Amino acid sequence: MRGRLTFTAGCVLVAAVLLVAAVSLVWLPYDPSDTTGGRLAPPGGEHLLGTDKLGRDLLTQLMVGARIALTVGIGSVLVGGLIGVTAGLLAGFATRWLDDVLSAALDIVIAFPTLLLAMLVVAAREASLGSAVLAIGLAMSGVVARLTRVLVKQVLTQDYITASRTSGTSWPRVVAEHVLPNIAPTLLVNLALQLGLAVLAEAALSYLGLGPPPPNASWGRLLQEAQATVLTAPTGAIAPGVLLVVLVVGVNLVADGLRDLADPTRRRSR
Amino acid sequence: MTPLEVAGLSVRRADGRDLVRDLSFSLAPGERLGLIGESGSGKSLTALAVMGLLPAGMTAHGSVLLDGTQMVGTPDRKLNRVRGRAAAVVFQEPLTALDPLMRVGRQLAWPIRRRRGLRGAALRAAVQDALAEVRLPERVAAAYPHEISGGQRQRAAIAMALACEPAVLIADEPTTALDVTVQSEVLALLDGLVAGRGMALLFITHDLAVVADVADRVVVLKDGSMVESGRTRDIVREPRHAYTRSLVDSAWALEGELDRLAP
Amino acid sequence: MTRAGAGGRAPSAGPTSGAPPAVLAAHEVGFAYRGGRPVLEDVSVTVTAGRGLALVGESGAGKTTLLRLLLGLDRPTSGRVLFDGAAVAPGDRAFRRAVQPVFQDPYSSLDPRRRVGRIVSEPLRSLGLLAPGSRAERRDEAGRRVAEALASVGLPPDAARRYPHEFSGGQRQRIAIARAVVSRPRVLLADEPVSALDVTTRIRVVELLGRLAESHGLTVVVVSHDLSVVAALCADTAIIERGRVVEQGPTADVLGSPAHPYTRKLLESVPRLSRAARLR
Numbered sequence: 090m091r092g093r094l095t096f097t098a099g100c101v102l103v104a105a106v107l108l109v110a111a112v113s114l115v116w117l118p119y120d121p122s123d124t125t126g127g128r129l130a131p132p133g134g135e136h137l138l139g140t141d142k143l144g145r146d147l148l149t150q151l152m153v154g155a156r157i158a159l160t161v162g163i164g165s166v167l168v169g170g171l172i173g174v175t176a177g178l179l180a181g182f183a184t185r186w187l188d189d190v191l192s193a194a195l196d197i198v199i200a201f202p203t204l205l206l207a208m209l210v211v212a213a214r215e216a217s218l219g220s221a222v223l224a225i226g227l228a229m230s231g232v233v234a235r236l237t238r239v240l241v242k243q244v245l246t247q248d249y250i251t252a253s254r255t256s257g258t259s260w261p262r263v264v265a266e267h268v269l270p271n272i273a274p275t276l277l278v279n280l281a282l283q284l285g286l287a288v289l290a291e292a293a294l295s296y297l298g299l300g301p302p303p304p305n306a307s308w309g310r311l312l313q314e315a316q317a318t319v320l321t322a323p324t325g326a327i328a329p330g331v332l333l334v335v336l337v338v339g340v341n342l343v344a345d346g347l348r349d350l351a352d353p354t355r356r357r358s359r
Numbered sequence: 360m361t362p363l364e365v366a367g368l369s370v371r372r373a374d375g376r377d378l379v380r381d382l383s384f385s386l387a388p389g390e391r392l393g394l395i396g397e398s399g400s401g402k403s404l405t406a407l408a409v410m411g412l413l414p415a416g417m418t419a420h421g422s423v424l425l426d427g428t429q430m431v432g433t434p435d436r437k438l439n440r441v442r443g444r445a446a447a448v449v450f451q452e453p454l455t456a457l458d459p460l461m462r463v464g465r466q467l468a469w470p471i472r473r474r475r476g477l478r479g480a481a482l483r484a485a486v487q488d489a490l491a492e493v494r495l496p497e498r499v500a501a502a503y504p505h506e507i508s509g510g511q512r513q514r515a516a517i518a519m520a521l522a523c524e525p526a527v528l529i530a531d532e533p534t535t536a537l538d539v540t541v542q543s544e545v546l547a548l549l550d551g552l553v554a555g556r557g558m559a560l561l562f563i564t565h566d567l568a569v570v571a572d573v574a575d576r577v578v579v580l581k582d583g584s585m586v587e588s589g590r591t592r593d594i595v596r597e598p599r600h601a602y603t604r605s606l607v608d609s610a611w612a613l614e615g616e617l618d619r620l621a622p
Numbered sequence: 623m624t625r626a627g628a629g630g631r632a633p634s635a636g637p638t639s640g641a642p643p644a645v646l647a648a649h650e651v652g653f654a655y656r657g658g659r660p661v662l663e664d665v666s667v668t669v670t671a672g673r674g675l676a677l678v679g680e681s682g683a684g685k686t687t688l689l690r691l692l693l694g695l696d697r698p699t700s701g702r703v704l705f706d707g708a709a710v711a712p713g714d715r716a717f718r719r720a721v722q723p724v725f726q727d728p729y730s731s732l733d734p735r736r737r738v739g740r741i742v743s744e745p746l747r748s749l750g751l752l753a754p755g756s757r758a759e760r761r762d763e764a765g766r767r768v769a770e771a772l773a774s775v776g777l778p779p780d781a782a783r784r785y786p787h788e789f790s791g792g793q794r795q796r797i798a799i800a801r802a803v804v805s806r807p808r809v810l811l812a813d814e815p816v817s818a819l820d821v822t823t824r825i826r827v828v829e830l831l832g833r834l835a836e837s838h839g840l841t842v843v844v845v846s847h848d849l850s851v852v853a854a855l856c857a858d859t860a861i862i863e864r865g866r867v868v869e870q871g872p873t874a875d876v877l878g879s880p881a882h883p884y885t886r887k888l889l890e891s892v893p894r895l896s897r898a899a900r901l902r
Contacts, residue, residue, distance in 0.1 A: 248731035249741075252801065255693055256745035257718040266744075270735040397820035398791070509681075538680040539847050543891035565820060571898030591900045609825045610895055616853035618896050621877040621889055 096346020102339025106332065110159050113152035121145065121153050121306055132324050139324055141314060150306040151328055157307045158336060161221050161291040162284045168226025169233055169287075170280050176230065177237020178264070181245065192238070198231030203290060207299050218301040225290045229283050236279055240272040274348055281344030285337040292333055308333050360427050362386050362526040362559040363409065363446070367421035368431075370404045370413065370583075378417070379404050379583045386527060391553065391560040393574030393591065395567060395606070401583040402563045406531045409561070410448060411438040426526050443470060447520035449549075451532035453512035457504040463515050464490075464500030470522040493518045493548060510541035514548065521552060528553060531563045546573065567610040571595055579603050644668045644707070645841060646692055646721060646809055651701035653687055661687045662865045664701070669809060674835060674842040674856035676873065678849070678888070684865040685845045689813055692843065693723055719749050722802035726814035728794035732786040738797055739782030742768045745805040771804040772797075774838070775830060792823035799830065803838060810834075813845045828854050849892050853877060861885050 118137070124144040132139040138147040180191035207224035214220045244250065244267070253263050292309030294300040300307050308329035315325030363386040370379035379401040386392050396402045408419045411430040423430040426445035430438060450456045458466055464486050471477060471485050490499055493514040504512055513533060520528060530549065534542040550573065553560045562573050570577055571591055578588040579600070587600040598604040646669040654660040662684045669675050669692075677685040690696045691703055694710045694717060703710045705717050722745070725731040732741055743764040746752055752760045769779040775796040786794055795815065802810055815831065816824040828851055835842050835855070844855055852859055853873060860870035861882060869882040880886045895901065 247733075248725040248727060249733040251695065252723060252725065252731055252798070253733075253744060253748075254695065255718060255721075255723050256748045256801075256805075257713075257715055258744060258748040262748070267733050267736075271733065397822065539849075540680065540887055540891040543893070546893075566893060567821065568893035568895045568898060571895055571900050572893055573900070575900060595895065595898075595901055605822055609822045612825050613821070613828070613850040613854070614894055614896065615850075617850045617877065617892070617894070620853050620874050621849075621880075622896075 093346070093349075095342045096350070099339045099342025099344075099346055102335050103343055106155050106159065106336045106339065109152055110155040113156050117149045117152060119146040119149045121149050122303070123149075131322070138328055139322065141311070141325055142318055142322075147311075147325060147328060150311055151308070151332060153306040154308040154311060154329060155332065155336075157218070157301060157305050158288050158291060158333075160218065161225065161301075162288040162336075162340075164222035165225035165229060165287040165290075166280050166284045168222060169229030169283060172226070172230035173233025174237050174276065176234040178241060178268075180234065180238040181241025182260075192235075195231050195235050195238070198227070199235065201228070201231075203228040204294075204297070204299075207294050211299050216299060216302050218305060221291055221294055221300050224294070225287045228290070229287065233276075233279065233283065237272065237276060240275055241268060244268050244271045278344045278348045281340055281347060285340040285344075288333065288336055288340070361424070362388055362426055363561065364424040365405075365409065365422070366424075368405070368408060368423055369420045370401065370408050371418050371420060373416040377583060379408065381421070382578075382580075382583075382585055384578050384585075384588065386559045386561060388526070388559055389557045390576070391562060391574045393570035393577040394561060394563045394580060395565065395570050395577050396580035397565055397606075399582065400580040402565075402580050403531055405580075406448060406529050406561070406563055409529065410442055410446060411435070412442075443474070443523035443525065445525060446527040446529055447523050447525040448529045448531060449513070449516050449520050449533045451535050453509060453516045453536070454504060456516045457512060457519075459504050461503075462500065463502055463504065463507070467500070467515065467519055467522060470519055474523050489518045489522055490515075492521070492552070508541075509537055510545060513537060513541075513545055517545075517549065517552070521556075524556075525558065527559045527561060529561045529563070532565070533562075534569065535564070535566075542569075549573075567595065567606060568614070579606070643671055645671050645705070646843075647704045648688065648691060648698070649702045649704055651688075651691055651698040651703060653684075653691060653696065653698050660699075660865055662691075662698075665862070665865070665867050666701075667860045667867065667870065669841055669843055670858065671808070671841055672839070673858050674844065676852040676856035676859040677843065677845045677862060678847065678852055678859060679862035680847065683862045685862050686813055688862070689723075689811055689843070689845050693721060693811055694718075715749050719745070719751065719805045720808045722805060722807040722810055724795070724798050724802050724810060724812040724815050727818050728791050728798055729818075731798050732794055734786055736785075737782065738772075738784055738786065738789075739765065739768050741786070742771055742782065742797065742801045742804055745801065749805060751805055767804055768800075771800040774803060774834065775800045790823075792819050792827060795819060795823075795827055796830065799827075799834070803834060803840070806838070807840065809841045809843060811843045811845075814847070815844065816851060817846070817848060824851075831855055849877060849889065861888070 123146065127140060128142055128144050130136050130140040136146050140146055141150065176191065176195065180188055183191060206228050210220050210224040250263060250267060253267055258266065291300060291307065292312065295307035295309030296313040300309055311329040312326055319326045365385065366383045368379060368382045369377050371377050382405060384392065394402045394405060407413050409423050409425060409430065411433065413419055419431045421431060425441060428441045428445060467486050467489055468482055471489065472482055475485065477485050486500055487497055490497065495511060495514050499507055499511060499515065533549065534545050537545060546569065562570060564570050574591055576589065577591050577594050579586050579594065581602050587594060587598065587603045594603060595607055598607050648665055648667050651662060651665050652660055653662040665688060667675065677688060679685045691698050694712065710717055746764050746767060752763050768782050772779060772781055777793065777796055777800065786797065789797065816827050819827060831842055832855055834840055842855055844851060846852055856873055858871065859873040859876040860867050861876065861884065863884045869876055869880065869885050876885060877889065880889055
């Protein structure tokens, strides 16, 4: 019962951000690069949430930011999930030296500072939406791979895997039929948590100027830009901060709910 | 003083369901009582309730007098002084009952030091005595739990329980995880030690044949309630309750084939 | 079948002419993990059609390893495993179909995320045992055979729609047995099939295995330390100690007049109501 409630709350929060991002695709109060609003206009009047120090409409920036946050979040989870789960499955099935080599490689990826990785990616490509997705996805893949590896190894010790093998089931089918369904719930929850972390990472990268450049208004960059004027125009810092919290909390609540829904032993039996 | 007096004990889960219901039994000095039941009968929970060690979310109701101390509703801090002294437990799985990162000798020294206040050479000698008592070689003191066999681990666990010189020894399926030949050795050891010290024994098991070898009296549990109690011989020979009868019949039926081939 | 007692005559595994055929046999097999000391040495056992075989020994004696070799899950480092007189080839569908396992722990042997129907029908699908036809026809046939298998272990057909966690330990072991018999195998290899169950459930599962052996023409190979189960189910017994067969032959002989000291010790150690101290 409690699980259902938090899951619903999480869905509402995430849906709200999704809606804002969707609307931003078809309608925005102002053009994102329109600087005619006057510097640091207070909330109310023509500009609902006021303007920033360059005279851009804050609501517009926030709406575009929602789109960026979700794109980077989902994109990097796809990149990190794909690389991570594949590498984790390999390592999970590997024995002896291959497992050792893969585990060592994963440790290096995990130990590698995300910021340094991001700087390298930006240096190699350029600061763009794609670079942010790639950098965050790569950094995430190590953690995902290591989790996948442990989960796979655990499942492989179960008798139902042996039973499946003695039923003549081939390894690829054992993976599809038994391994993936059994690791999926834990993995899904972790990927959802990673999505929250990715949104935060994007904000951090943008705050440091390593994120997607304008006109991609990122919440992280909005925070950075509002830093100098936080005392005179607090809305500029508070609004993107609140949205960031809403999205990350929402995603985490959904992650919790997913775990309960995906597990038949936790579902109420009819 | 009666070592253990349980009256109207219930163990309640957070959702209000009773996992043990209105259980009463007592243990005289030197007496051996068997608590027998199948999985889910509440026999292990009873042992934990007696020690005041119920897992979070479960509460005990009724009365458990352990060596004169009320174990139900007393603050945990006070119970620490009773545990070990009044009663000690030997659990089913000796690997999880011992700290895997501590040598057996050090683990054994801890309760001896606490109970008898020994230090240095005297403490080391006491540890060696305790090991000898459970027929473990001296070198076991320097070994980690994973370096010795399952039977040796259970002997070490018994030595730790006895180190506190408790009035009551609670043995919760102490031989279920062991091989048959090791089981009979450990049972014989336990039997001798309990008799030698005049300790009371609460022996928890699902195995009627084991309990019939160890305990004078039995309490039969089913779904948290006592269905029958009495002298072991009477219960096994003439079970009155239908459930007890099905237990006894199953045990005889299983054993029947073996008795036929190897009387 | 020869009887190798304490004297140490090597038991022969090959079928002699006129004797009932050996379905499955280990011939002088040895097994060791890489760099480890041998788990099995020079072990020969024969599963004769219609005569159950018990593999008895302590934990670590190598009986589960022997079972894995007989199941074709591992390959012996020396010696051969023979199925119908020929070496077992990996991926041999006739062998897979004919030799099926039942495991000790009914909680680990059923995939918690699959409905019982899908679990029980897996051998049918994986071994291609369903008649060719449309998807719906094959699903109907699978459903029919699953219901049949469930009925043979005493479970209602609607069990197929439920998940393993909705069943008790004894019922789960019945489901595992249903999966093992759905392909109509000739040999059932059971690793401590009842040791995780309660006494009252235990006797019913032992009875079920005995009944299935008779009605389905199954030969049951049981790994067990429980001599009562052995006596109830198996006509032949091999006693294994530290990776070697120390005694084997008809169960009545091995348990009735044990020749090896280890067998005697084992028999004396079994807790028995008929010998219980407090009943005298």
